[in-house]
Structure formats: C-alpha cells, structure tokens
Amino acid sequence: MPSSSLNARVQLCQLPAGATGRVCQLTGDESFCQRVREMGFGEAALVTKISGTTTSLCLVKGTRIALNHRAAMNILVEPIPAVRAGRTE
Amino acid sequence: MVGNPNSGKTTLFNALTGLRQKVGNYPGVTVEKKIGTTWSQHGKPIQVIDLPGAYSLAARSPDEAVLRDVLFGRREDTPQPDRIICVVDAANLERNLYLVHQILDLGRPVIIALNMMDMAAAAGMKVDAAELEGELGVPVIPCEAVHGKGLVGLRLAMSRVDLPLARHSWDVPAPVAPAVAELQAALTDHDGRPPLVARAEALLLLTDLDSVRVAGSRPLSHRTHEILAHWRQRWVTTGADWSATLIRSRHDAIGALCRGVVTRTREQGPSRSDRIDAVLCHSVWGWAVFGVIMAALFFSIFSLAEGPMDFIGRQVAALADWVQGAMAPGDLRLLLTKGVIGGVGTVVVFLPQILILFFFVGLLESTGYMARAAFIMDRPMSKVGLNGRSFIPLLGSYACAIPGIMATRTIENARDRLVTILVAPLMSCSARLPVYLLMIATLLPGDTVPAARKAGIMLLMYVLGTAGAFGFAWLFKRTLFKGAPPHMIMELPPYQPPRPWEILRHMAERAWLFLKNAGTIILAISIVLWFLTTYPKLPDPTATPTEQIAHSFAGQAGHALEPVIRPLGFDWRIGIGLITSFAAREVFVSSMGVIFGVETPEDNTTPLRDALRSAHWPGGAPLFTPLVCLTLMVYYVFAMQCMSTVAVVKRETNSWRWPLFQIFYMTGTAWLVCFILYQAGRALGY
Numbered sequence: 040m041p042s043s044s045l046n047a048r049v050q051l052c053q054l055p056a057g058a059t060g061r062v063c064q065l066t067g068d069e070s071f072c073q074r075v076r077e078m079g080f081g082e083a084a085l086v087t088k089i090s091g092t093t094t095s096l097c098l099v100k101g102t103r104i105a106l107n108h109r110a111a112m113n114i115l116v117e118p119i120p121a122v123r124a125g126r127t128e
Numbered sequence: 129m130v131g132n133p134n135s136g137k138t139t140l141f142n143a144l145t146g147l148r149q150k151v152g153n154y155p156g157v158t159v160e161k162k163i164g165t166t167w168s169q170h171g172k173p174i175q176v177i178d179l180p181g182a183y184s185l186a187a188r189s190p191d192e193a194v195l196r197d198v199l200f201g202r203r204e205d206t207p208q209p210d211r212i213i214c215v216v217d218a219a220n221l222e223r224n225l226y227l228v229h230q231i232l233d234l235g236r237p238v239i240i241a242l243n244m245m246d247m248a249a250a251a252g253m254k255v256d257a258a259e260l261e262g263e264l265g266v267p268v269i270p271c272e273a274v275h276g277k278g279l280v281g282l283r284l285a286m287s288r289v290d291l292p293l294a295r296h297s298w299d300v301p302a303p304v305a306p307a308v309a310e311l312q313a314a315l316t317d318h319d320g321r322p323p324l325v326a327r328a329e330a331l332l333l334l335t336d337l338d339s340v341r342v343a344g345s346r347p348l349s350h351r352t353h354e355i356l357a358h359w360r361q362r363w364v365t366t367g368a369d370w371s372a373t374l375i376r377s378r379h380d381a382i383g384a385l386c387r388g389v390v391t392r393t394r395e396q397g398p399s400r401s402d403r404i405d406a407v408l409c410h411s412v413w414g415w416a417v418f419g420v421i422m423a424a425l426f427f428s429i430f431s432l433a434e435g436p437m438d439f440i441g442r443q444v445a446a447l448a449d450w451v452q453g454a455m456a457p458g459d460l461r462l463l464l465t466k467g468v469i470g471g472v473g474t475v476v477v478f479l480p481q482i483l484i485l486f487f488f489v490g491l492l493e494s495t496g497y498m499a500r501a502a503f504i505m506d507r508p509m510s511k512v513g514l515n516g517r518s519f520i521p522l523l524g525s526y527a528c529a530i531p532g533i534m535a536t537r538t539i540e541n542a543r544d545r546l547v548t549i550l551v552a553p554l555m556s557c558s559a560r561l562p563v564y565l566l567m568i569a570t571l572l573p574g575d576t577v578p579a580a581r582k583a584g585i586m587l588l589m590y591v592l593g594t595a596g597a598f599g600f601a602w603l604f605k606r607t608l609f610k611g612a613p614p615h616m617i618m619e620l621p622p623y624q625p626p627r628p629w630e631i632l633r634h635m636a637e638r639a640w641l642f643l644k645n646a647g648t649i650i651l652a653i654s655i656v657l658w659f660l661t662t663y664p665k666l667p668d669p670t671a672t673p674t675e676q677i678a679h680s681f682a683g684q685a686g687h688a689l690e691p692v693i694r695p696l697g698f699d700w701r702i703g704i705g706l707i708t709s710f711a712a713r714e715v716f717v718s719s720m721g722v723i724f725g726v727e728t729p730e731d732n733t734t735p736l737r738d739a740l741r742s743a744h745w746p747g748g749a750p751l752f753t754p755l756v757c758l759t760l761m762v763y764y765v766f767a768m769q770c771m772s773t774v775a776v777v778k779r780e781t782n783s784w785r786w787p788l789f790q791i792f793y794m795t796g797t798a799w800l801v802c803f804i805l806y807q808a809g810r811a812l813g814y
C-alpha cells in the first residue's frame with residue numbers, strides 16, 4: 040500500500056485542516072489498532088482533516104470522527120496532494 | 129435488535145414497541161436492558177430486545193460484551209434471539225456493515241433494517257436495498273425510524289416463519305483459514321460451543337489478542353488455549369499481523385459489496401453539519417457557544433426551577449396539613465405527615481430540576497450537540513482522567529446529585545461512568561445551600577457584614593467541593609480504575625433539528641425512574657428515620673419536641689456519636705442533625721430548629737441563628753464558634769449525607785458495593801478534613 044515515498048508520513052494530528060491523507064500505519068497497542076481498523080480507519084482509508092490540532096476532527100468514509108491527541112498521534116498518514124482527492128476507494 | 133451507536137436503533141425500537149417497554153439491568157453488570165413487545169402481522173406478540181450499540185463483536189466495554197454474549201447464547205438470563213434485526217445507517221453503510229458481516233457469520237436468521245434512508249438521500253447517495261438483499265440473501269427493509277417509515281415492512285419480515293439464511297460469501301483469507309478451522313474444531317470439541325458460534329468465536333480470538341476478554345464468562349479449555357498459543361507463536365516468528373489481515377479482508381469484502389449498492393448521485397461538498405461544526409467546534413467560537421449553553425442550563429436549573437419547586441413544596445405541606453386535619457391524632461397520623469409526606473416530600477421537590485436537566489440532556493442528545501460538547505470538554509476533563517461526557521452530569525450535580533448520576537448513562541465507558549458517579553455527590557448540590565446559609569449567618573451575624581464576605585465563603589465551599597470531585601476523580605483513575613485507555617475516538621453524528629417528542633419521552637422516562645425511587649427506597653428510609661426520631665416516646669405527654677427528640681433513638685445515637693465527632697468540635701445535638709439530615713441535607717436546619725426549640729420560618733433564620741449562637745457546651749464554652757461553623761460547612765461539602773443519592777447509586781450501579789464505598793470514602797474524607805481543620809484552628813487559637 041504505502042507505495043510512494045514522495046510524501047512524508049505525518050501524524051494525523053499534524054495534518055493541516057482541510058487536507059486529505061491516506062492512512063498508512065497505525066502505531067500504539069494492539070487493541071487500539073484493532074478498534075481503529077474496525078471503525079473503518081484502517082490502513083488505506085482516506086481521511087480528511089476538518090479541524091483541530093490537539094483534538095482532531097476528521098471525516099472518514101462519510102463519518103465525522105473526533106480523536107484526542109493521543110489517538111491522532113498513533114495514526115500515521117500520507118498527505119495526498121490537494122488535487123481533489125478521489126473518493127473513498 | 130443490534131447496530132452501531134447512532135444508527136437509530138433506539139428510535140426504531142421505540143417506534144416498534146411504543147410504550148410497551150421494560151427497562152432494567154442485566155444481572156451482574158451495569159448495562160441497561162430494554163425489552164419491549166410488538167405485534168406480528170397476525171397479531172401475535174413478539175418480544176424485542178434492544179441490545180447495546182457496538183461497532184464490532186470484538187467487545188471492549190461491558191455493553192459490548194453483553195451484546196456478544198447474548199448473540200453467542202452465553203447469557204442465562206437472555207436466551208439467544210430467534211431473529212436478529214441489524215439496524216444499519218444507510219448514510220454510513222460501509223462502516224455499519226462491519227458488525228452485520230460478523231453477525232452473518234453466526235448463521236442465524238437476520239433482518240437488515242436499512243435506516244436513515246432520508247439522511248443518505250440528503251447526502252447525495254442512492255442506496256439500493258434490493259441489490260443489498262440480493263447480495264446477502266437476507267431481507268433488507270429500507271426505514272426512516274424518525275418518520276415511522278418501514279415499520280410495516282419490518283413487522284412483515286419479523287412475522288415470516290421461513291426467514292432465509294444469509295447467502296454469505298466471505299472467504300477467510302487463505303493464510304488464516306487453517307487456524308480458524310483448527311480453533312473452530314477445538315472450540316466445538318473441547319468447549320462445547322455450537323459449530324457456527326465456534327467459528328465466530330475463533331475469528332474473534334484471532335482478531336482480538338486478549339483471549340480472556342473474548343472468552344468472557346466462558347473461559348477457554350486448556351486445549352484451545354494451546355492451539356491459539358501455537359498459532360500466535362507462528363505468526364510472531366513470521367512477522368505477520370493476522371488481526372489486521374482479517375479486519376482488512378472483511379472491509380474489502382464489504383467495500384466490494386457497497387460498490388454495487390451505493391451510487392452517489394452527486395459529488396459531496398461540505399454538508400450542513402460540516403458548516404455548523406466549523407463554528408461549534410471552532411477553537412474560539414466553540415467555547416463561546418458551549419459556555420452560553422452551559423450558562424443557560426445552569427441558570428434554568430436554579431432560577432426557572434424555583435417557582436415549581438416552591439409550588440411542590442407548598443403542595444406537600446398542604447397535603448400534610450390535610451392529613452393532619454382529616455385524621456385523629458396518633459402515631460399513624462404522625463407517621464403519615466412527618467414520616468411519609470415529610471420524608472418523600474423533601475426529595476420530590478427536586479423534580480423540576482430533574483425535568484429541566486433532562487430537557488437539556490434530551491435536547492443536546494437529539495440535535496447531536498452532546499457529542500460536540502463532549503469533544504470540546506474532553507481536553508480539560510482528561511487532565512483528571514475523565515472524559516468529556518462527564519461534564520454535564522457533574523454540572524447537573526450542582527443542582528442535585530440524583531439527576532447528575534442519572535445523566536451518567538450517556539457515558540459509554542463503564543469506568544468513566546463509575547468514577548463520575550462516585551464523585552458527582554461532591555459537587556455542592558442545592559440541598560447544601562440552606563446549611564451553608566445558616567452556618568454563614570451564625571458565623572457572621574448582623575447586617576453590617578458585607579455581602580461579599582458571605583458570598584465569598586459560599587463560593588469557597590463550592591470551589592472546595594468541585595476541587596474535591598476532580599481530585600478524587602484523578603485519584604480513582606490512578607488507583608481503582610487504572611489502565612483505562614487514554615485514547616478517545618468518537619463518532620460525531622450529523623446535526624438534526626430537535627424532536628420535541630423524543631425529548632419529552634426522555635424527560636418522562638427519567639422523571640418516572642426518579643419517582644419510582646422516591647416511592648420505594650426513599651420512602652422506606654424516610655419511615656425508618658422518622659421512627660428513629662420519634663421513638664421511644666417520653667411518658668410525659670407535655671414534653672416539648674426538644675425533650676422528645678433528645679430522648680429518641682436518634683437522640684441516643686447523637687449521644688453515642690459524640691465521642692466520634694467531638695474531635696471535630698461537634699456535640700451530640702449536632703450529631704442528631706447529622707443523623708436526621710441523612711434524609712436530605714437541608715433537614716439539618718429544621719432539626720436544629722427542633723433541637724433548640726425554635727420555630728423556623730423558611731425564609732428567616734435569624735431566631736435560629738441567635739439560638740445557635742447562645743448554645744453552649746456543658747462547661748459553658750460556646751458551641752458554635754466561628755471555627756465550628758466553618759468545620760460544619762466543610763463537613764457538609766464532603767460527607768455523603770443523602771439517602772436518595774445512595775438509593776440512586778445503588779440503582780445505577782446495580783449493587784450495594786459502590787454506594788457503600790461512596791459513603792465510606794466521602795464521610796471518611798469529611799471527618800479527616802474537618803479533624804485537621806478544627807484541630808489546626810484550635811492550635812492556632814481560634
């Protein structure tokens with residue numbers, strides 16, 4: 040999945056508001072990863088950051104999800120260039 | 129009935145069952161159990177269970193464990209359901225189908241209620257129910273729970289005797305398949321699970337690495353454990369993450385399914401909810417709006433409730449008077465007027481505040497703002513280890529801990545909920561006000577004292593209580609409830625216009641729960657307390673109330689209590705007050721009135737204040753020194769002086785353990801703090 044190394048990976052909390060990224064890695068404990076994946080936040084999912092740096096507000100597969108700093112730090116995303124990011128798939 | 133949180137499950141359940149519902153608890157856990165009855169197409173009753181919402185069968189919280197256990201047929205109190213209605217949010221189909229997908233593995237009859245069709249359409253999606261039905265092979269009924277649409281179709285499907293089983297085609301990823309097969313066999317042979325449940329459990333064991341948590345009340349056999357350990361060992365050495373593989377392959381299957389079912393009729397721009405969120409979750413405006421809403425809540429609880437509370441108070445008094453007039457004098461009359469009406473009356477006056485708090489809670493929940501409020505408050509609250517949802521229950525506890533504790537039901541995390549319940553009574557409730565007012569009046573008599581000083585002391589008490597609540601929350605999160613995950617991931621549902629009917633229903637439900645409590649356990653305790661203050665009677669019928677109460681069991685208990693409270697500067701008369709005010713804190717004031725032989729009119733504490741100021745110890749030293757007044761106030765800040773709260777905590781936590789712990793820790797703290805305060809004050813010469 041994380042094929043291009045053109046874009047550096049950033050933590051979800053560092054993704055600027057309005058930007059879209061593709062989840063490329065989940066860090067943190069197993070049970071966190073499992074929960075995040077089950078909520079559709081797994082690897083390869085597209086995330087659009089709506090706002091926030093400490094507590095993040097994101098759009099994943101059409102659902103608004105709020106994450107606290109700890110959670111957002113454990114999700115690494117690869118920013119997608121601002122050309123109208125494609126749909127979920 | 130199962131589904132993700134916010135899929136509209138409760139709304140659909142209410143629409144199906146109307147008022148024929150029973151709300152209780154699952155034995156042994158603090159999870160709410162809702163059972164209702166609906167009618168089949170042929171008029172036969174069907175029992176519907178509203179199971180807790182969850183995103184996955186890999187349970188994390190007690191709620192989710194209940195869901196899994198019921199579906200796996202593990203709970204003795206709830207038989208495995210004949211049919212499973214999966215409520216699915218059509219606007220979030222992909223994520224919602226994850227749970228459905230897991231449930232289909234169980235091979236039981238499933239009906240899918242494709243809810244929120246209106247929201248999906250509004251978001252520019254066309255969801256093809258027939259296509260989904262064709263793909264999965266189970267009935268799929270499009271619904272709009274809030275508009276009552278789809279109920280007929282749903283009933284029709286529920287009435288079918290020959291529900292088709294899912295034509296479910298999901299291939300377990302090849303590398304994991306042998307492990308699933310072997311575990312399934314072991315679970316059937318050694319743990320006595322039915323084959324399909326065994327398969328689902330095997331999949332969970334491979335998804336969730338905590339096998340003890342998955343097995344729950346049915347621990348795994350030694351053999352199964354070995355097999356599991358063996359496979360895990362293999363994966364660790366090959367460096368593969370099978371949990372991720374399993375979840376991903378499910379998502380891939382669901383993604384493929386959705387491509388055929390969902391068509392987007394137009395490109396999705398920022399929705400209305402996004403535009404509202406841009407303001408309400410803004411780092412400045414968000415706080416401003418939040419502050420205004422909370423101020424409105426606080427203001428309404430205190431000022432709008434005042435009129436109705438007075439009214440109820442007067443009605444209670446009128447009722448007592450009427451009984452007084454209608455009955456012959458005697459013990460029965462006393463029991464009714466003082467014990468029953470007086471006791472329950474002191475608690476029922478809080479009904480308006482409860483209704484107002486739950487009006488706000490209902491309003492915020494049904495518009496979708498509640499999740500945002502939790503989002504905004506999460507950061508400050510997480511400093512003491514609580515989550516954002518604890519804020520409103522704690523705020524409500526300034527009015528009265530009972531609605532506050534009842535409002536903790538919106539906290540999904542069981543530990544956070546319990547901690548919130550444990551500390552909520554430390555927030556200074558309005559029943560403490562009369563005690564504070566009397567003590568401040570005694571402490572600072574006369575009209576020349578600037579009001580600011582009195583208000584300052586009052587404020588100090590509120591600050592003390594609040595600091596106590598947060599301090600103990602911090603402590604409990606570090607000791608009793610250690611290790612809760614510090615991650616918060618929360619779905620923010622789309623904004624909706626408020627639905628008055630839903631809010632009314634919510635208010636009625638809570639008010640009824642409260643009244644039921646008042647009518648049972650609070651009534652019983654009131655009668656006991658009344659008995660203790662009335663018996664044994666003095667033989668002399670001309671005895672004054674003051675002599676009578678001194679002679680009663682409560683009076684004797686006051687004497688017995690004196691050695692314990694003497695280090696705090698309290699004598700046996702204050703001891704009686706402490707005992708009687710267990711009914712409700714403000715009873716302290718009327719008890720003091722009785723003990724010191726002063727008729728206390730509601731709004732004028734001057735005679736009582738003067739009586740208290742002239743009270744003395746047997747040796748002649750004044751009893752209510754400024755230090756004692758202060759100590760007594762601090763005592764009321766911390767002590768668990770409220771039987772109604774005890775009763776509600778018992779109800780909400782489903783055990784006596786927590787209310788008893790709460791009495792112990794709060795009253796213990798009160799004693800300790802007062803001891804230090806009083807002794808230090810004495811040492812400093814006050």
Ligand SMILES: Nc1nc2c(ncn2[C@@H]2O[C@H](COP(=O)(O)OP(=O)(O)O)[C@@H](O)[C@H]2O)c(=O)[nH]1
Pocket residue numbers: 131132133134135136137138139140181243244245246247271272273274275493494495496621624627630
């Ligand atoms: N527009 C719309 N809103 C709905 C529908 N069903 C439920 N809701 C709303 O969605 C919110 C969450 O519903 P609720 O029943 O509490 O969800 P639960 O968490 O699954 O029990 C409530 O505000 C409902 O009014 C529907 O079909 N259409």
